[in-house]
Amino acid sequence: MAVVFKKTEGLTDKQFHYCPGCTHGIIHRLVGEVLEELEVVGKAIGVAPVGCSVLAYDYFNCDMHEAAHGRAPAVATGIKRILPDNVVFTYQGDGDLASIGTAEIIHAAHRAEKFTTIFVNNAIYGMTGGQMAPTTLIGQKSTTSQAGRDAATTGMPLRMSEMFATIDGAVFVERVSVHDVAHIRKAKKAIKKAFEVQLEGKGFGIVEVLSTCPTNWGIAPVESLTWLKENMIPYYPLGNFRTPEEGK
Amino acid sequence: MAKVLMKGNEAIGAAGIKAGCKYFFGYPITPQNELPEFMSKELPKVDGVFVQAESEVAAINMIYGGAGTGERVMTSSSSPGIALKQEGISYIAGAELPCVIVNISRGGPGLGGIQPSQADYFQSTRGGGNGDYRLPVYAPASIQEAVDLVIEAFDVADYYRNPVMVIGDGMIGQMMEPVEFNEPEKKRELPVKDWATTGTEGKRKPNIINSLALDPAELEKHNIKLQAKYDEMEEKEVRYEAYKLEEAEVVLVAYGMTSRIVKNAMDILEKEGIKTGLIRPITLWPFPNKAFNEIPDTAKALLSVEMSMGQMIDDVKIANNGKLPVEFYGRAGGMIPTPEEIVNKVKEILGGGK
Numbered sequence: 299m300a301v302v303f304k305k306t307e308g309l310t311d312k313q314f315h316y317c318p319g320c321t322h323g324i325i326h327r328l329v330g331e332v333l334e335e336l337e338v339v340g341k342a343i344g345v346a347p348v349g350c351s352v353l354a355y356d357y358f359n360c361d362m363h364e365a366a367h368g369r370a371p372a373v374a375t376g377i378k379r380i381l382p383d384n385v386v387f388t389y390q391g392d393g394d395l396a397s398i399g400t401a402e403i404i405h406a407a408h409r410a411e412k413f414t415t416i417f418v419n420n421a422i423y424g425m426t427g428g429q430m431a432p433t434t435l436i437g438q439k440s441t442t443s444q445a446g447r448d449a450a451t452t453g454m455p456l457r458m459s460e461m462f463a464t465i466d467g468a469v470f471v472e473r474v475s476v477h478d479v480a481h482i483r484k485a486k487k488a489i490k491k492a493f494e495v496q497l498e499g500k501g502f503g504i505v506e507v508l509s510t511c512p513t514n515w516g517i518a519p520v521e522s523l524t525w526l527k528e529n530m531i532p533y534y535p536l537g538n539f540r541t542p543e544e545g546k
Numbered sequence: 547m548a549k550v551l552m553k554g555n556e557a558i559g560a561a562g563i564k565a566g567c568k569y570f571f572g573y574p575i576t577p578q579n580e581l582p583e584f585m586s587k588e589l590p591k592v593d594g595v596f597v598q599a600e601s602e603v604a605a606i607n608m609i610y611g612g613a614g615t616g617e618r619v620m621t622s623s624s625s626p627g628i629a630l631k632q633e634g635i636s637y638i639a640g641a642e643l644p645c646v647i648v649n650i651s652r653g654g655p656g657l658g659g660i661q662p663s664q665a666d667y668f669q670s671t672r673g674g675g676n677g678d679y680r681l682p683v684y685a686p687a688s689i690q691e692a693v694d695l696v697i698e699a700f701d702v703a704d705y706y707r708n709p710v711m712v713i714g715d716g717m718i719g720q721m722m723e724p725v726e727f728n729e730p731e732k733k734r735e736l737p738v739k740d741w742a743t744t745g746t747e748g749k750r751k752p753n754i755i756n757s758l759a760l761d762p763a764e765l766e767k768h769n770i771k772l773q774a775k776y777d778e779m780e781e782k783e784v785r786y787e788a789y790k791l792e793e794a795e796v797v798l799v800a801y802g803m804t805s806r807i808v809k810n811a812m813d814i815l816e817k818e819g820i821k822t823g824l825i826r827p828i829t830l831w832p833f834p835n836k837a838f839n840e841i842p843d844t845a846k847a848l849l850s851v852e853m854s855m856g857q858m859i860d861d862v863k864i865a866n867n868g869k870l871p872v873e874f875y876g877r878a879g880g881m882i883p884t885p886e887e888i889v890n891k892v893k894e895i896l897g898g899g900k
Contacts, residue, residue: 310752340748345611355754361743363614364756366637369607372599376611376619377743379595380569384745402607405600 308333312356319512319519321476322350325418326357328476328486329389332493333360338385343377345370347399349391350424358389368399371406374413385496386413392433393423396458403458403504410467410501414492417458417504420511421530428514432456435529440514455533459506463539469501471539475508475531477523484536491541500542508534549724554689554714555580557725558622558648559588561696564727567618567646568594571608573601575627576660577716578650582622602627606634606647613643614755616742618700622648624716625666626657629674635709636675639772640757644703646696647681647711650719653880661880662716664802667857670713671831678769680776682783683711683830685801689723695828697730702783705734706775707741713830715853716880717803779832786834787826793844794823796892797870799862800851801827804883808851811888822892830858835865845870847895851888852876871895 305311308330316322333339342360346352348367355362365373370388378386395403395417403415422440423429430440430447433455437446447455462468470492474485485507492503508530510522517525552560559581562570570589572582586596599605605621612619623631628649638645649670653663670683682702686692692714699710743753759765787805790812791797800808805826812822821844825837841848848870850859856874863872875891877883 339746341745343743343745352758355756359752361745361752362754362756363611363743364641364754364758365610366607366633369603369610369634372604372607373611373614375597375599375604376569376571376608376613377615379597379608380612380615380617380619381744401600402604405604408600409597 306330306334308339308359309357310359314357315353316350317513319510319522320350321509322418324476324482325416325507325509326354328482328489329387329416330358332486332490335490336493336497338493338497341383342385342387343381345374345377345386345388347388347390347394349394351389351391351418352425354389368394368397369402370394371399371402371411371415375406375409375411378411378413382412385493387416387493388413389416390418391424392417392419392421392431396432396456404461404465407462407465407468407502407504410469412496412499412501414496415502415504416489417506418509419506419534420509421455422511422514424511424514435533457534459504459539462504467502468504468540469542470495470503473506473508473534473536473539475526475536477508477510477526488538495542549726551722551724552689553580553720553722554692555650555719556584557689557693558696558712559584560727561693562620562646563588563592565618565697565700565730567620567700568592569612569617569619570594571597571599571605571612571619571621573599573605573623573627575624577652577719578622578624578648580719581648581650602630603633606631609645610634610638610641610643613638613645614743616739616744620646620648622650624649625651625654625663625669628666628669632674635673635681636677636679637757638709639675639679639681640677641755642707643709643755644707645709646699646703647709648696649711649713650716651713652716653878659880660716662803662853662882663878663880664715664804664853665855665857665878666713667830667852667854670711671833671861679772680779680831681709681711682779682832683713685713685828685830686718687802687805687826689718689721690725692718693725693727701730701734701736704736706779708775713802715803783829784832784834784836785828786837787824787828788837788840789824789826791823791840791842793821793842795821795844796847796849796895797823797825797841797845798849798851799825799827799858801830801858804851804853807883807885808888811885811892814885814889815892820892820896827858833861833865838865847871847873849873849875849891849895851883853882854878
């Protein structure tokens with residue numbers, strides 16, 4: 299009988315620790331599949347963040363380096379500058395990338411570092427128990443914005459992809475979502491493109507993936523997918539912000 | 547090789563390259579700027595890479611990533627910048643990676659000043675980073691010694707899989723002295739870096755560089771393993787100079803440039819018939835406790851001389867173990883003690899001069 303579906307070689311056999319309904323698992327799988335399809339699992343070096351995906355080093359089936367909170371882009375810079383022929387990626391959440399690590403990610407993009415970043419935005423701090431993130435939506439309840447995020451005292455949610463779109467070194471910038479199958483397929487295409495841009499040595503590539511956090515949102519898994527679609531996408535519009543012109 | 551006249555910061559950079567370091571990640575801060583400047587010019591010539599990071603925090607994390615590849619990597623900074631690097635140093639120690647960190651130190655606290663100081667003794671020997679970790683800290687007293695110690699520091703880092711610090715006060719960075727770059731003496735058999743993240747190439751299981759251990763039993767095991775390594779360093783890596791200890795009435799303790807000023811003071815005292823000796827720690831950690839066993843019975847007191855308000859004196863007291871009175875003389879903020887000030891202090895200790 300022909301095998302029509304199997305685990306990707308880009309992931310290990312280790313069982314994910316993620317909560318039911320969390321979309322980290324899907325995003326991990328997409329990255330693993332892309333590494334496999336591009337035949338770079340053996341060349342890949344991943345940098346794991348601090349946050350829910352802190353244990354990502356156990357899941358990706360390639361060499362991994364666990365960074366300090368927010369510092370993954372600096373760690374990846376050190377690796378890629380020394381090993382330019384390897385494929386280097388960071389996998390970071392929104393607390394990691396959009397809060398404590400903004401300097402590191404912005405300047406990695408600014409230097410046009412030739413690695414790929416998978417930025418998982420679930421609009422909340424997951425691992426530490428549901429605190430407000432820079433990406434938390436206005437009115438969204440968190441353990442540090444219990445009456446709902448208030449723009450007057452905490453500002454407006456930070457749109458990172460739009461910011462990357464202003465940086466010349468960030469040659470591929472796309473925001474995707476994984477709330478349904480069609481969007482999951484689009485997300486995979488973007489992730490693949492971001493890795494291809496790295497393989498072509500064109501510059502820094504980042505894919506922002508809108509993701510769910512049923513546990514800390516306090517919303518059931520299926521309803522979380524709807525909540526993402528109805529609340530996150532209007533504020534964080536999907537689409538490509540930057541892509542290298544063909545032949546350049 | 548013939549001697550060349552070089553500025554300390556540049557000589558330290560050249561020593562790194564001589565040791566096979568091709569990768570430098572740094573950030574500008576006075577008084578160490580000539581070091582990254584030198585590396586930015588010289589590393590491309592040896593197919594190396596210089597990156598000016600966006601901050602000291604980023605630079606040390608580039609070092610963390612770079613060290614993970616198994617290549618020799620180096621960074622430098624000065625006091626407030628080293629403060630920012632402490633997070634990364636703790637991770638590098640926890641993940642057991644080799645690297646060399648240079649601190650050309652200046653006065654503090656806070657932004658402090660840009661003149662030479664030794665007020666980073668606590669910072670370098672106690673660590674501002676979190677957790678149970680140690681790093682060997684070398685304190686050269688001349689540009690030649692800085693060169694020799696930087697070259698050796700890379701071997702020590704590789705041997706123990708541990709960050710190593712070389713600390714020089716601003717004078718070491720800024721002054722010029724003749725130096726030669728000798729072939730380093732091979733003292734240690736260096737282990738193969740089979741832990742490095744270079745890509746599995748489908749030939750081995752993934753390597754993981756990590757300092758996280760959520761299971762307390764596992765973390766304690768890691769702490770015990772690290773401690774065994776630190777114990778080995780304390781046993782094997784202590785370096786010091788014991789100078790004119792015979793018949794000394796007062797034994798001075800000083801490191802780095804201060805030790806040279808102390809030697810001038812000792813010459814003056816000797817002419818006046820006052821015998822003094824010097825213990826010069828070359829490793830600030832591990833501290834040369836055993837040097838204090840060499841102190842003769844003639845000694846009436848110890849005198850710690852520092853360009854700080856008194857930091858190494860804590861280690862002097864531990865090493866002395868209550869045997870002799872421990873006195874202190876220091877200048878701070880970038881002020882440099884004169885030989886005469888030290889002479890006066892020794893005379894004061896001995897009862898207002900002889």
